[in-house]
Amino acid sequence: MNVSKLFSPLPLRGITLRNRIAVSPMCQYSAEDGRPNQWHLVHLGSRAVGGAGLVVAEATAVVPEGRISPQDTGIWSAAHVDAWRPITGFVAAQGAVPALQLAHAGFKASTYRPWAPGRGGVPDTEGGWTPVGPTNQPFTPEYRTPRALDAAGIARVVEAFAAGAARALDAGFAAVEIHAAHGYLLHEFLSPLTNRRGDGYGGDRAGRMRLTLEVARAVRAAVGESVPVLTRVSATDWTEGGWTAEDSVVLAGELAALGVDLIDASSGGAVPRAAIPVGPGYQVPLAERIRREADVPTGAVGIITAPRQAEEIIVAGRADLVLLAREMLRDPYWPLHAAAELNADVRWPSQYLRAVD
Numbered sequence: 001m002n003v004s005k006l007f008s009p010l011p012l013r014g015i016t017l018r019n020r021i022a023v024s025p026m027c028q029y030s031a032e033d034g035r036p037n038q039w040h041l042v043h044l045g046s047r048a049v050g051g052a053g054l055v056v057a058e059a060t061a062v063v064p065e066g067r068i069s070p071q072d073t074g075i076w077s078a079a080h081v082d083a084w085r086p087i088t089g090f091v092a093a094q095g096a097v098p099a100l101q102l103a104h105a106g107f108k109a110s111t112y113r114p115w116a117p118g119r120g121g122v123p124d125t126e127g128g129w130t131p132v133g134p135t136n137q138p139f140t141p142e143y144r145t146p147r148a149l150d151a152a153g154i155a156r157v158v159e160a161f162a163a164g165a166a167r168a169l170d171a172g173f174a175a176v177e178i179h180a181a182h183g184y185l186l187h188e189f190l191s192p193l194t195n196r197r198g199d200g201y202g203g204d205r206a207g208r209m210r211l212t213l214e215v216a217r218a219v220r221a222a223v224g225e226s227v228p229v230l231t232r233v234s235a236t237d238w239t240e241g242g243w244t245a246e247d248s249v250v251l252a253g254e255l256a257a258l259g260v261d262l263i264d265a266s267s268g269g270a271v272p273r274a275a276i277p278v279g280p281g282y283q284v285p286l287a288e289r290i291r292r293e294a295d296v297p298t299g300a301v302g303i304i305t306a307p308r309q310a311e312e313i314i315v316a317g318r319a320d321l322v323l324l325a326r327e328m329l330r331d332p333y334w335p336l337h338a339a340a341e342l343n344a345d346v347r348w349p350s351q352y353l354r355a356v357d
């Protein structure tokens with residue numbers, strides 16, 4: 001009998017995850033002109049084989065200038081839809097739900113991928129571009145100086161998220177996640193540390209939340225009623241004068257009212273050198289607080305590595321879903337191994353049964 005709560009199904013709108021374990025979105029910096037390839041197929045596919053309930057594909061740019069690095073994936077054209085299709089098909093065939101993280105990197109765009117020899121902003125001569133942001137202030141002096149978005153530019157961003165969401169469904173994704181965390185464009189508008197605008201998209205919390213809420217409304221309209229929409233937030237800036245957990249509770253409530261089904265509670269990224277108390281499960285209290293105070297389902301992420309730790313988060317009602325990133329790189333079969341440890345009744349893929357019989 002399946003007594004593990006981690007391995008209980010999670011209904012989300014028109015679909016049901018087979019368990020509460022998600023592969024957290026992870027940039028692979030390996031695409032060409034935004035098109036994913038065989039690397040992405042094997043990377044995401046092997047984690048679906050490994051038993052995850054939800055496989056969230058990396059931050060995928062809704063416009064070319066919204067890529068973090070020139071090697072990021074995209075969803076701004078029909079060519080991207082075609083390139084994603086075999087990947088979503090394989091993930092779904094393994095019983096996992098393929099989801100796409102819709103992203104715009106804002107002032108953190110046009111940077112080198114981590115293993116490149118260069119650091120900071122990529123110049124035009126090496127395939128870089130001028131990023132956009134809430135103002136023309138760069139993230140740090142090493143980053144490229146952004147162009148401040150005007151009202152027309154903001155409207156185009158909202159439309160691009162909606163179009164990206166529609167393309168994601170066309171490409172075979174069964175859920176989408178809006179990336180409003182980590183100091184990328186939506187978070188740059190949310191945080192008072194980075195949003196110094198004087199118009200209706202800045203100022204008080206309502207003004208700073210406006211872009212994220214407009215994106216959520218547009219994405220919900222684009223995907224229809226049955227498709228789950230998740231939103232990743234940086235639930236705190238960990239910085240005096242920044243975005244707070246209390247702000248996140250308010251935002252989560254408003255997002256839920258617009259049809260967002262689950263808040264994926266990450267943190268940080270708006271400013272460099274925030275003092276983040278990194279440790280096992282360090283962001284779980286943020287997921288727990290949003291879940292309790294906004295009454296919205298949440299996902300917990302951040303140094304969740306042990307099956308019993310993950311089980312406890314679900315059993316204690318601290319979150320509805322756990323997302324694992326680096327531990328899934330170390331062990332793509334983490335869910336299958338966790339099932340054994342938690343005595344959950346989960347079958348290995350038939351092709352691999354002789355390894356565990």
Ligand SMILES: Cc1cc2nc3c(=O)[nH]c(=O)nc-3n(C[C@H](O)[C@H](O)[C@H](O)COP(=O)(O)O)c2cc1C
Pocket residue numbers: 024025026027028058059101179181182232266301302303304323324325326327
């Ligand atoms: C290689 C790598 C790439 C990442 N790319 C993304 C991304 O595309 N979108 C995102 O929201 N977070 C990204 N993250 C953050 C993870 O999703 C996760 O939130 C973070 O690593 C903490 O979880 P962990 O302790 O299980 O690794 C990335 C992390 C890693 C290690």
